[in-house]
Amino acid sequence: MSAPVSLLMLDGDGIGPEIVAATRTVLEAADSRFGLNLAFAGAVVGFDALKASGSTIPDAVIAAALDADGIVLGPVSHNAYPPVAEGGLNPSGTLRKRLDLFANIRPAATRPGVTPPCGKPFDLVVVRENTEGFYADRNMASGPGEIMPEPDIALALRKITRRACRRIAESAFRLAATRPARHVTAVHKANVLRLSDGLFLEECRAVAKDYPDIAYDEVLVDAMAALLVRDAGRYDVVVTTNMYGDILSDLAAELSGSLGLAASLNAGEHHGMAQAQHGSAPDIAGKDIANPASLIGSAAMLLDWLGERKGNIALRQAAAAIESALEQVLADPAARTPDLGGSAGTQQMARAVAARL
The missing domain is CATH 3.40.718.10 (Isopropylmalate Dehydrogenase)
Structure with a gap:
């Protein structure tokens, strides 16, 4: 035994x-x-x-x-x-x-016998960074990631580190290498969050160079929400930061039939x-x-x-x-x-x- x-x-x-x-x-x-x-x-x-x-x-x-x-x-x-x-x-x-x-690995796929709201079959996986971002209960060594300096002002701190970005990108590409479509999509908002999401994309691009046989592209998070509704079947492995991944994975799950x-x-x-x-x-x-x-x-x-x-x-x-x-x-x-x-x-x-x- x-x-x-x-x-x-x-x-x-x-x-x-x-x-x-x-x-x-x-x-x-x-x-x-x-x-x-x-x-x-x-x-x-x-x-x-x-x-x-x-x-x-x-x-x-x-x-x-x-x-x-x-x-x-x-x-x-x-x-x-x-x-x-x-x-x-x-x-x-x-x-x-x-x-x-x-790494929070969240597959979403349509299943025989369960009619999906989207009306089209798909099979994707959201690979979500799980330890930092805007999540106030886990992104600081001491104290929460939210503060209220005055009763009418609340501030949230978003932590993005090169190490966390690198290892979640590596997780996504390793997973994509085991799947037929062999495709990774990095989801971000670097057009606005230029430093933090820019750092995330730097690491995704660096890891992508180590996997030349895997297709790689990038999509803005707001566009990604719309594109999932339109045609989730175009995506394979989606890698992103904590909050984006939490939201998009719930959306993908509902599109597949049910959370x-x-x-x-x-x-x-x-x-x-x-x-x-x-x-x-x-x-x-x-x-x-x-x-x-x-x-x-x-x-x-x-x-x-x-x-x-x-x-x-x-x-x-x-x-x-x-x-x-x-x-x-x-x-x-x-x-x-x-x-x-x-x-x-x-x-x-x-x-x-x-x-x-």
């Missing part, structure tokens, strides 16, 4: 516990089918952790994440948390920063974390109607990432099998959750994916 692969499961808030449980159902089926030797552990984050320990992500959870081979994080209700001084840290942002999960289908992997040099692209949807929590597809797909991405790092073909085979099984379920209206026009519950849909493994 292969060495154990430790996965830390973090439920989060709202629908988080339901879709994390659904994802575990699929992972356990994959473990049984492919002999992965997965070792599951759990820890509490979010409101339950705040109530128990005074912090939405205690130090012990961060230590457990550092020790795990991979993390599966359920959505969190961080907008509703108290101030940071009162323990209301964003678990997602905290883990991205502490584990240096600099509920949007898988997401946070990856660094040494750590990987699966995370649904959507939020915690507290209004439907506990009703067994939440769509688990996003987190299941994210877990498949995590297994593939772990398999590549460890040279473990079984992990990569399991990842591909989960993706295939998920696609089969999404093509079957009876097996889908209500948001996709079906009648299945969260756990029922997860069991359907597991059965198809």
